[in-house]
Amino acid sequence: MSLVSAAAPDVSDPHDYALDWALVDVETSGLTPRQHRVLSVAVVTLAPDGRQTGEFSTLLDPGCDPGPVHVHGLTAERLRGQPTFGQVAGRIAELLQGRVLVAHNAQFDYDFLAHEFARAGVHLPVARRLCTLALNRRVDPPTPDLRLGTLAAHYGVKQTRAHDALDDTRVLAGILRATLKEAARLDLSLPLVPCPPRQDPRFAPKAPKAPCAYRNPGRPAAGGPLVQGMKIAITGDTETARVDLVARSVAAGLNVMGSVSRHTSLLVTNDTASGSTKARRAITEGVPVVDERAFLRLLDDVRPGTPHEKPAAAEPAATTGTGTATTGTAAEPATGTVTATIPNQAAAARPAPAAAPAPPTPPATPPRRAETSAGVRPLSGRRVLVLGGTHPVSSRARGRIVELGGSAAVNLSASVTDVVLLPGAETDRRMARITSLLIPTHDAHWLTAPGTAPDATRDASPADSPAGDERARSPRVLPRGGVIDLPRTGTEFRWDVGASWAQQTRCEIDVVAFVVDEDEQVSCDEDFVFYGAPENPNGSVRLLSDGPTEQTIGVDLAAMPPAARRVVVCAAIDGAPAFGEVGAVQVTVASGTGAMPLAQVTVDAATTERTMVLAEIYRRGPLWRFRAVGQGYDHGLAALARTYGVDVAD
Template identity: 70%
Template sequence: MLSVAPALDVPRPDYAHDWALVDVETSGLVPRRDRILSVAVLTFGPDGTQTGEFSTLVNPGCDPGPVHVHGLTPERLAGAPAFDQVAERVGALLRDRVLVAHNAQFDYDFLAHEFARARLHLPVTQRLCTLALNRRVEPPTDDLSLASLAAHYGVPQTRAHDALDDTRVLAGIFRASLTEAARLDLPLPLVPCPPRQDPQFAPNPPKPPCAFRNPGRLEPGGPLVQGMKIAITGETTTARAELVGRSVGAGLNMMASVSRHTSVLVTNEAASASAKARRAAAEGVPVLDEDTFLRLLEDVRPGTPHVKQSPAPPAAAPAELPAPEPLPVPATAAVTTPPSAPATAAVAAPRRRRVLVLGGTHEAASAARVRIVERGWAAALNLSASVTDVVLLSGGETDRRMARITALELPVHAPDWLGAPP
């Protein structure tokens, strides 16, 4: 029997839940219009013991959509029950449990609409997305698709786009992700699920101000940079509110319209005839699909804050950072110095450095991240599995993550490490 509970000496209280792992196959990507074709639910207790399993095909009463993707033909679905015939059984498995899915917003939205069509309430008050969980863990994979994570965590996948098999694969990924999150002492990305409302009556949240200057348009093949002006048009797989919230949290400037100052337009419809798409075409604004945008959103580069900057150092010494006062370093964290020769060459598969900066003023931390990027490394914003080094600025020794950094034996460096030759 597959366990989803991480092996913890002292389990975190927020890890102890009853879980309902879910996967749905659908006739399309729009919950208001498209229908569920199959659904699978596996339930687990807080100790990782499987407590239930249910899966069924569903007759949607409409065209099943991309058969080449899910393999569910009208003939296969003809004798299946309608969703309202299985809704109560599905609801019983979801009730009083945390819904878990890969891209959980998608599965949650489709279930909510199907329950509404059946004149029932979806009994889910919290959900957890394994995609969001692995964005915190940051495993060294090319992407965070179900197939890539299954390969990374050693979970066998036999029938992709089969709801029951995908749910069993999800269980293995969830268990491994929880174990890694516990090792890093990460809180779980639990999302509350209030009763659904018709989106046309949902109030528009106020637009938060962006703290960074607009660096211009996205360069072909280049990274997103804090301050870039981003517009979205058309339907997205990720809920629009979640997509905007994550973008704002990364330091991007979300816009309601497109202008010549827009850095990029995000759309899944290459031939969209929306006003935003027409204006983007007229102004030559770059266009990205949602998946590419989400991938770039994982590594947004530091921008220039809307604050008065300190004068630049003299041209004679452009590579030096202002010399800080000596920093106190906790006895448990050894500060390293860079080797004079590339001693890491003996490592079989060298990883690109991903450096986390702790402490310092906003300006000092931003300057350190800029130096990290200039050296060809990546600046991390959170402690995750991909972090290779830590730079300690003034006050960083009191950061609550220092205990975990020490336990993980990550190299901790003084600020002048960033000024040494790569």
């Protein structure tokens, strides 16, 4: 069904980036693509010269509860009798064929389409996508947030009906046109993301694994009983149907794993000489092995385990919307200290792990004073880009910017107020654009006078920055080790931890997350969130690939499994360089998609490290907190994953 309107906004002539575009918006029954369904879809196609060449929109009958009707207004009665996705998949595929898919928070729309196409058995013809949210993060317009409605108002695009798929797509067309022109003015490259084929196994619909309610007590004593929470693996043929064996184990309170690691309590197999991967790993790790009949006898007498500690209930009072920074207590690292959360590997009743390469000692950093509300520091409200210099020199310059109250930028954007030029800056390709934009430039001496404004001709007030008239506030700038409470309001349960860096030509950077328990271990391998497995079992932690220079970990605190105590966000290099060659990584935490960051930190001063713990969101009593970490390690991602209990094949 097509809902054509003559009132579509002008989307002509986006000549700066001449590509064929397919702008997409979906309304859904929930937020997890493998569990929820698409309720409505709209596609608007644009030619390279900006002419609209096609438009399609329809409601869909999902065959399930439509979810949050108060958000999208699509009731079960309204959807009943509409076509199914499979009936319109061919038409949608025609519009997507040969075009770049464009959406606001594009991975959300792409993932839902990928799962719907997989269910319908139809090929999804999308090779690349562009996220207008990621593109606007690069442009950094002077807006209080980057939500669709806010950007529409900023760019002068009329929005008629929010959360209407067709209207949102038409609005998106206007936003795309305006953003492309601004990106061209700044000489920015587009954050195009390659899309895997629909046959990628991560798009196969599957039921989520229910988290085990008990802590892992380790391995059973010789001849002793099983205890709830023990990690069990099964390999080879069994007399009892595998699904029934797993169901009985789960019902008894055991944690059935898909692989064997040093944390496995027991392996069940009827053929110890099978040579399977699980059997070989069990021998290597010293995991006890029993046959199926012995295991069934053990299932009849599983002893009570220790439930995961339930967090204290949050008090009804809420902190302010800006969050609360802390300098720590005896049990909480002080702001300004460097604190990595690599887990304690000396857990009782578990074999000692193989020694991992020793992490390098991070370069010494001068103590930095905590954020205070009293007084304005010289660079408050300024966003400063450093060009040129060796990595140690530029790192010290960025650290000095933070000390003076400013924000250290890692890329050129519309919010950059100043540029510091170090030796070699003249060869940077961005210099021509900086000169044409008349952005003030300074030499290194601009940062050397502590306690005085580097530029006396400009007021340091944030209100005088170019974005001061529209931005509600600037993010709090944290040092490495800085901690901030996440507000405890009734709606701020979704937090995005984003990481961005300068464009790389010799390597790729992957952002990953580990959802860990009280023992700093994952409850199952699926709690390792990375490109190949972009969400944990219940969808509360997700990886969003926003572009080649930024990725985001989305965390839904309200849906976190009971065992989860911490979400550790890390980055790893795929390629030859180390983080010392990559340069600064900017990390932000924001309350949901498109929101202004609550806080940010520039992770810098790396040398030979190939993996980096960037930050973490962790539970402390009734609170959730964000900590900027910035701890690097010379070993690769596989070694880092093993320290958190993930079974990684050699």
